[in-house]
Amino acid sequence: MTAGIPGPQPPIDTSRPHPARVYDWFLGGKENYPADRSFGQTLPEETRGNAARNRAFMHRSSAWLARAGIDQFLDIGAGIPTEPNLHQIVQEVTPAARVVYADHDPIVLRHAETLLVSAPEGATDYLHADVREPEAILERAVVLLDFDRPIALSLNALMHFLPDDQNPYGITRTLVDALPNGSYLALSHGTADQHPELRQETEKAYRKGAIALQMRTRAEVERFFEGLELVEPGLVTATEWYREEPAPVVERSGFYVGVGRVVR
Numbered sequence: 001m002t003a004g005i006p007g008p009q010p011p012i013d014t015s016r017p018h019p020a021r022v023y024d025w026f027l028g029g030k031e032n033y034p035a036d037r038s039f040g041q042t043l044p045e046e047t048r049g050n051a052a053r054n055r056a057f058m059h060r061s062s063a064w065l066a067r068a069g070i071d072q073f074l075d076i077g078a079g080i081p082t083e084p085n086l087h088q089i090v091q092e093v094t095p096a097a098r099v100v101y102a103d104h105d106p107i108v109l110r111h112a113e114t115l116l117v118s119a120p121e122g123a124t125d126y127l128h129a130d131v132r133e134p135e136a137i138l139e140r141a142v143v144l145l146d147f148d149r150p151i152a153l154s155l156n157a158l159m160h161f162l163p164d165d166q167n168p169y170g171i172t173r174t175l176v177d178a179l180p181n182g183s184y185l186a187l188s189h190g191t192a193d194q195h196p197e198l199r200q201e202t203e204k205a206y207r208k209g210a211i212a213l214q215m216r217t218r219a220e221v222e223r224f225f226e227g228l229e230l231v232e233p234g235l236v237t238a239t240e241w242y243r244e245e246p247a248p249v250v251e252r253s254g255f256y257v258g259v260g261r262v263v264r
Helices: 021-026 035-042 046-066 086-093 105-113 132-139 170-178 196-208 219-226
Strands: 072-076 097-104 123-128 150-155 184-190 253-263
Touching: 021 035, 021 046, 021 105, 035 196, 046 086, 046 150, 046 184, 046 253, 072 086, 072 132, 086 097, 097 132, 105 123, 105 132, 123 132, 132 170, 150 170, 170 184, 170 219, 184 219, 219 253
Parallel strands: 072 097, 072 150, 097 123, 150 184
Antiparallel strands: 184 253
16 A cells, blocks of 8 residues: 655755755666756765665665564655665565655655555555655655554654754654664764765765765764663674674765664
């Protein structure tokens, strides 16, 4: 079952780069525009590979959460659908899983209804919403998700687009505090720790593209998991996060990643 997406679709501004569309280009997608591609080409070459390595973490962590018994997922900052999507990953393990996607980019809304289609046993829904309004997301997510049972909250490659003055830690805390005991937060966050030589070039490109960006250190990313129980292997780079087996290859990824459990 896939819930409908009511209401008129907002206009799409193709004249300026947008993080979701740039990320789509990084991953080899086709739902991007010249402004997005031009911007992506100004970034260091490693950026494109790092996006793929981050996406692979999402696949591994989501599958592990489903195998751990989680059958409800809230994916904020979902981005443009690039198969396999989160619901396809988790419904391969648990066909009845329910997934709510949320993103504020109109182009995601345009494709969500046709591409984010659930397995018959499960359900998906899409919210056109902004993470900077977490209460609104939570209010709408309860239509499909049962907040009396564990939920996995996914904040992948999102919070580095919220500078400190937009309260990223407070937003994350609002979302996590709404989750019942036994829930999880899966988060990935861009960092310059692994590519210090590229920091200046990357930040300059984002400023020129008028896209807010605040890469954070390991200690700063760890703050998003305050009060949570980090599951093994803890807060690590994207290519180091494996549960069932050792990491086959450890490469620089430009991302810190982790999965934290709500224990109250």
